[in-house]
Amino acid sequence: MNENDIYSIEGQYDSIVVGTGISGGWAAKELCENGLKTLVLERGRMVKHIEDYPTAFKDPWDFPNGNVPTRDIIERKPKQHRTGYVTKPAIEHFFVDDVKHPYNEKRRFDWIRGYHVGGRSITWGRQSYRLSDIDFEANKKEGIGVDWPVRYNDIEPWYDKVEKFIGISGENLGLKQLPDQKLLKPMNLNCVEEELKSKMAQNFDDGRLLTIGRVAHITEGTKPGMGRAVCQYRDRCARGCPYGAYFSSNSSTLPTAEATGNMTLRPNSIVHEVLYDEITKKAIGVKVIDAETKKKYIYKAKVIFLCASAMATASILLQSKSKRFPNGLGNDSGELGHNIMDHHFHVGAKAKADGFEDKINKGRRANGLYIPRFRNLGGKTDMKEFKRGYGYQGGASRSSISEMVAELKYGPELKEAILKPGEWNVNLLAFGETLPNHDNKMYLDYKRLDDWGLPTITFDAALGENELAMRKDMQNQAVKMLESAGFKDVEGYDIKPKKALGLGIHEMGTARMGKDPKTSVLNKHNQIHDCTNVYVTDGAFMTSSGCQNPSLTYMAFTARAANHAATQLKTNNTP
Incomplete structure (x- = not known):
């Protein structure tokens, strides 16, 4: 200036x-x-x-x-x-x-x-x-x-x-790694998520649990502010909630x-x-x-x-x-x-769930499942490959098959197709801890100014070796949990772009x-x-x-x- x-x-x-x-x-x-x-x-x-x-x-x-x-x-x-x-x-x-x-990137950062x-x-x-x-x-x-x-x-x-x-x-679980909270009544898991929860309890003995997400939505009563009321299950939250059901400033x-x-x-x-x-x-x-x-x-x-x-x-x-x-x-x-x-993410696994064709969802739940951290908590949970841990978010859903097959979007089959629910799909998306690193930084560029004459920010940051090692386990464990539940076409994925940070927002x-x-x-x-x-x-x-x-x-x-x-x-x- x-x-x-x-x-x-x-x-x-x-x-x-x-x-x-x-x-x-x-x-x-x-x-x-x-x-x-x-x-x-x-x-x-x-x-x-x-x-x-x-x-x-x-x-x-x-x-x-x-x-x-x-x-x-x-x-x-x-x-x-x-x-x-x-x-x-x-x-x-x-x-x-x-x-x-504008902003600048020495190493990619999604701001x-x-x-x-x-x-x-x-x-x-x-x-x-x-x-x-x-x-x-x-x-x-x-x-x-x-x-x-x-x-x-x-x-x-x-x-x-x-x-x-x-x-x-949400639901309190009494976990040392995830303290209990002052919670309103939880939203419900759907049938496929309940099945995954049950099979996880049967097949894993390292303390991993599945619960509904703890989400800042009113599910009972009212809260202070401009007439805040209970969630309407519209799932259009990012547009702004006219009911004030979720918390915002x-x-x-x-x-x-x-x-x-x-x-x-x-x-x-x-x-x-x-x-x-x-x-x-x-x-x-x-x-x-x-x-x-x-x-x-x-x-x-x-x-x-x-x-x-x-x-x-x-x-x-x-x-x-x-x-x-x-x-x-x-x-x-x-x-x-x-x-x-x-938090680094875009890694996990997805699958199809058969045997639930007679079940459908009601409403659009603005929430998903949560699997709290179960790594590096002592004993058999400790890992040599990486420090800290990760949790999973995600869920199961059933879409109309007309949304999945292009040929059914038009013509005489459309009327019938839109009444038929599609396949059940389930996704586990991991969110992992990033270690503090002095070399991950931002600094000011006084040669590249914005419209107000102020310096722009340059980013120089990336995932480290600990995060990259963690991501392998994040994917592998998601695959194992879905396979153990008997789901079909289980597919692991890791689509994080070029070690970049930022998309976790x-x-x-x-x-x-x-x-x-x-x-x-x-x-x-x-x-x-x-x-x-x-x-x-x-x-x-x-x-x-x-x-x-x-x-x-x-x-x-x-x-x-x-x-x-x-x-x-x-x-x-x-x-």
């Missing part, structure tokens, strides 16, 4: 929250409920619950191209298109345009983003699992990365708080924050720098560019929460340079932007927590070590990744950090 740029100073707040997704919504809610006048800044457009979900009630035939991405969409979103689904017209408006929002109020809380997969002490202790026990500065007992009450508020359905945390009268929400506000005061040794505010007018503003506050997503938060901190922090705010350790993690680790400022960016309360009124509570803070979906953990840590900040402000007038 040009040092001569003129910024208009707009006002003073108790707290500023950057980002409105999973973490930003929770930060806003907790800070506002604690009485703090809070400015919430979102770089993207406004999205209002219900009224800004334009495709929520559309059927496939309502889309001009049958919900198939057009050539124009693919040309403007080539990297977003790598997922295979976020460029479909039903949801592509919730994901960025790669032409307008899937949505710039709007609510962020990816509108489109997330909603699977919600706790980390355990096995996860929090693994780095220390194995001498990998750095030790977490917290343990499960520190976070347990915050998991409780979050789960009671958002509503998660738009339907839940942001309305709750707004109801306090303490929140000011400003969309189209690109935060690119945190201002540091050399005298007070505190952050005093943020620099903002209006996304539409490109006018520049400074907003001041006593405490700042960075919840922009792991990569965007790291970018803001790297741009926040001062005499005290010449390499970026909080970057004394040199770890800022490093240790990128994601669980990016983590760029500003990790730790005990030592020499090897980490944040302390045990998610504060920057030597600038304690700046908190980071999105995926950037993660010290290791576990193999569980991480969003619930972001929410718990955010609630904990926000209450810590509020208490510090009330007690000392400064964190």
Whole structure:
């Protein structure tokens, strides 16, 4: 940025929250409920619950191209298109345009983003699992990365708080690697999934279990927010849920924050720098560019929460340079932007299930099965080939045969065919832990600027040998479980492209927590070590990744950090 740029100073707040997704919504809610006048800044457009979900009630035939991405969409979103689904017209408006929002790759990284109020809380997969002490202790026990500065007992009450508020359905299993949760009644497994569950119990003695996924959907009662009601089994969740049945910032945390009268929400506000005061040794505010007018503003506050997503938060901190922090705010350790993690997947097995032709599904369950981690938990589960573990998601389904055979899509056979259910298919898709690695990193390119004159991000990260060894077992065990159930045409697969990270959309680790400022960016309360009124509570803070979906953990840590900040402000007038 040009040092001569003129910024208009707009006002003073108790707290500023950057980002409105999973973490930003929770930060806003907790800070506002604690009485703090809070400015919430979102770089993207406004999205209002219900009224800004334009495709929520559309059927496939309502889309001009049958919900198939057009050539124009693919040309403007080539990297977003790598997922295979976020460029479909039903949801592509919730994901960025790669032409307008470019990034660079030294090694391929699939950075899937949505710039709007609510962020990816509108489109997330909603699977919600706790980390355990096995996860929090693994780095220390194995001498990998750095030790977490917290343990499960520190976070347990915050998991409780979050789960009671958002509503998660599922089944508790009493497993040490997957702690029990505050759950609503579970959704049902279907007949093929029940068969697989039964056969797994008969054929494996290493503790592996099959259960229904723990998913952030209300299955009974109501929850706080804008009239949130029970799940309608429409399975159109990524379009935005008009019923508020699944948790999102738009339907839940942001309305709750707004109801306090303490929140000011400003969309189209690109935060690119945190201002540091050399005298007070505190952050005093943020620099903002209006996304539409490109006018520049400074907003001041006593405490700042960075919840922009792991990569965007790291970018803001790297741009926040001062005499005290010449390499970026909080970057004394040199770890800022490093240790990128994601969950590696696209590996598993699929099969056909015979003998269930008289059974059909009712409704469209917005959930699947879950097989918790069963590797490297001690005894016969320990593996020499790799560290850590993985779990499986997936499920069984039965489609109309007319959808599978092109010749039946037209002609006199169509009427009869659409009334006949198709074959039962079952899929086990593994999600594995990625180890922290300093060489997996992102950094800023000041020669390639975006439309607002800001540096673009370059990614240099890939799967390591541990992950590649794990993937062999992920596939082999999926095959064995399906074969043991007596299913037909069992086929293993591993389609991960060129060791790339990102498609799990669980990016983590760029500003990790730790005990030592020499090897980490944040302390045990998610504060920057030597600038304690700046908190980071999105995926950037993660010290290791576990193999569980991480969003619930972001929410718990955010609630904990926000209450810590509020208490510090009330007690000392400064964190």
